[in-house]
Amino acid sequence: MEDIKTDVVILGAGSGGLSVAAGAAQMGAHVTLLEPGEMGGDCLNYGCVPSKALIAAASVAHSAFRSDDFGISTGAPQVDYAAVMDHVKRAQATIAPHDSQERFEKMGVCVIREAGRFVSDDEIQTDRYRIKTRRIVIATGSRPLVPPIDGLEDVPYLTNETLWDLRERPEHLLIIGGGPIGIEMAQAHRRLGCAVTVIEGSRALGKDDPEFAALLLDRLRAEGIEIVEGAQAKSARHADGRVVLETDDGKSFEGSHLLVAVGRKANTEALDLDRAGIATTRSGVQVDERLRTTNRRVFAIGDAAGGLQFTHVAGYHAGIVVRQVALGLPAKAKTDHLPWTTYTRPELAHVGLTEKEAREKHGDSLRVVRLDFDQNDRAVTEGETEGMIKVMVVRGRPVGASIVGAQAGDLIALWSLAIANGLRMSQISSMVAPYPTLAEINKRVAGAYYTPTLFENDTVKRLVRLVQRRLP
Numbered sequence: 001m002e003d004i005k006t007d008v009v010i011l012g013a014g015s016g017g018l019s020v021a022a023g024a025a026q027m028g029a030h031v032t033l034l035e036p037g038e039m040g041g042d043c044l045n046y047g048c049v050p051s052k053a054l055i056a057a058a059s060v061a062h063s064a065f066r067s068d069d070f071g072i073s074t075g076a077p078q079v080d081y082a083a084v085m086d087h088v089k090r091a092q093a094t095i096a097p098h099d100s101q102e103r104f105e106k107m108g109v110c111v112i113r114e115a116g117r118f119v120s121d122d123e124i125q126t127d128r129y130r131i132k133t134r135r136i137v138i139a140t141g142s143r144p145l146v147p148p149i150d151g152l153e154d155v156p157y158l159t160n161e162t163l164w165d166l167r168e169r170p171e172h173l174l175i176i177g178g179g180p181i182g183i184e185m186a187q188a189h190r191r192l193g194c195a196v197t198v199i200e201g202s203r204a205l206g207k208d209d210p211e212f213a214a215l216l217l218d219r220l221r222a223e224g225i226e227i228v229e230g231a232q233a234k235s236a237r238h239a240d241g242r243v244v245l246e247t248d249d250g251k252s253f254e255g256s257h258l259l260v261a262v263g264r265k266a267n268t269e270a271l272d273l274d275r276a277g278i279a280t281t282r283s284g285v286q287v288d289e290r291l292r293t294t295n296r297r298v299f300a301i302g303d304a305a306g307g308l309q310f311t312h313v314a315g316y317h318a319g320i321v322v323r324q325v326a327l328g329l330p331a332k333a334k335t336d337h338l339p340w341t342t343y344t345r346p347e348l349a350h351v352g353l354t355e356k357e358a359r360e361k362h363g364d365s366l367r368v369v370r371l372d373f374d375q376n377d378r379a380v381t382e383g384e385t386e387g388m389i390k391v392m393v394v395r396g397r398p399v400g401a402s403i404v405g406a407q408a409g410d411l412i413a414l415w416s417l418a419i420a421n422g423l424r425m426s427q428i429s430s431m432v433a434p435y436p437t438l439a440e441i442n443k444r445v446a447g448a449y450y451t452p453t454l455f456e457n458d459t460v461k462r463l464v465r466l467v468q469r470r471l472p
């Protein structure tokens with residue numbers, strides 16, 4: 001066993017760990033990064049990148065179906081599923097160098113391709129090394145949760161870790177779970193020509209605004225996806241090459257393939273956290289607002305910290321932690337301005353308080369302004385008029401925004417900026433967006449906030465008439 005001394009040990013080279021490593025090393029700290037699996041973690045290898053690449057391919061297939069709307073006939077698309085997966089692999093391979101061991105070693109990071117676990121307050125052990133360190137960052141991410149469903153262990157089910165190895169298009173994909181994974185993969189596979197059934201125990205897209213989620217779910221159903229809500233998967237069996245699922249309400253569903261997407265489990269069990277006095281919660285490592293664990297030398301970030309589980313959140317956490325481990329300065333992680341997007345078509349995006357949460361918190365001080373996408377000229381020219389935006393406003397400042405529609409994920413970023421900086425609606429409406437862009441919808445909805453004050457106001461009307469009489 002070789003001994004190493006370092007300033008910072010990072011467990012996990014995923015979105016969060018890599019960002020801490022890059023930041024701390026480039027600021028001059030000695031950084032040791034441990035990773036037993038693929039560099040890049042879930043996002044590059046099993047999550048965001050392959051899923052978005054598959055969605056992009058599905059979008060191309062779908063555009064053939066709606067080309068008639070634009071006066072162009074292309075015929076039904078021929079989908080070569082294996083070639084689609086090749087496109088997915090190419091996208092991953094193109095991004096991989098950015099997360100590679102070589103790149104991080106060039107930054108001065110010591111990369112060890114082994115799993116780490118705690119042996120004391122300030123020591124981590126791997127197979128070959130014992131590492132003494134000032135600070136430790138747990139960035140071990142999460143894995144697919146496998147629910148207690150009778151017979152599931154005997155069914156060849158897929159998860160987000162194995163889906164990308166498929167080479168033949170599923171004839172009928174059954175998906176357990178109507179969260180972002182289930183819903184994104186449902187639309188992608190439907191558009192690539194599969195029959196798809198989503199079985200959701202509660203409400204599909206249950207973390208999003210129900211009104212906006214409903215618009216998206218209607219669209220998905222119109223594309224031919226069967227979405228069954230309020231049906232908990234209870235048992236599964238495999239017979240004659242088919243998967244049969246039964247739900248708690250006595251219904252049964254049959255398909256050729258099964259994808260399990262019922263949430264995540266933080267990777268904490270193998271870390272021997274008790275040896276360092278680190279507490280956990282039901283969802284991950286327990287952290288305070290500075291992302292410190294119950295051991296003050298140790299931080300936890302990203303999926304392992306059990307809060308919002310997104311790549312940009314892991315990256316945001318990394319920034320908060322770099323400041324503390326490299327410079328010793330305190331920094332707090334906020335959650336109000338953290339957005340998320342489900343990358344279906346149309347996209348579904350949200351930041352801050354939902355309308356319901358805002359109503360509960362602010363009561364009568366809340367005003368909700370909204371606009372439909374059919375009011376936006378670019379949406380009309382693109383044939384993307386299905387969508388809406390609503391912004392929750394309290395005393396002139398946005399506290400939340402929901403968008404369902406084309407490019408919702410890009411459009412929501414402005415509202416994250418506004419909430420992060422406490423901007424007023426007047427500051428949003430004072431921007432000028434190029435015409436015709438979808439971005440104009442953000443300005444228009446901010447303008448709509450002032451409509452009753454400016455355009456539906458008798459005092460303003462009387463004042464304007466007075467001014468008009470006096471103007472030369």
Ligand SMILES: Cc1cc2nc3c(=O)[nH]c(=O)nc-3n(C[C@H](O)[C@H](O)[C@H](O)COP(=O)(O)OP(=O)(O)OC[C@H]3O[C@@H](n4cnc5c(N)ncnc54)[C@H](O)[C@@H]3O)c2cc1C
Binds near residue numbers: 013016160270310
């Ligand atoms: C299908 C899918 C699609 C997604 N799409 C999006 C999206 O579009 N946008 C978005 O923002 N988020 C998306 N996510 C979520 C996103 O992938 C995660 O939130 C993000 O990867 C979390 O980063 P992380 O650094 O916390 O963990 P990870 O990226 O999972 O990295 C953790 C790393 O730690 C390593 N590790 C585990 N144990 C140890 C140990 N003992 N020692 C050392 N290393 C260890 C693991 O091998 C892994 O490489 C998606 C997730 C899935 C599953």
Ligand SMILES: NC(=O)c1ccc[n+]([C@@H]2O[C@H](COP(=O)([O-])OP(=O)(O)OC[C@H]3O[C@@H](n4cnc5c(N)ncnc54)[C@H](O)[C@@H]3O)[C@@H](O)[C@H]2O)c1
Binds near residue numbers: 184232264308310342
């Ligand atoms: N676009 C994105 O940013 C994106 C995409 C995919 C995943 N992610 C991240 O990954 C996380 C995990 O996604 P997910 O979709 O697996 O989880 P999720 O927790 O968001 O949704 C899982 C769904 O499965 C349902 N469920 C649980 N057990 C069930 C059962 N036995 N039968 C039927 N339904 C059942 C739940 O009610 C829930 O609606 C997300 O929360 C998100 O943080 C993000």
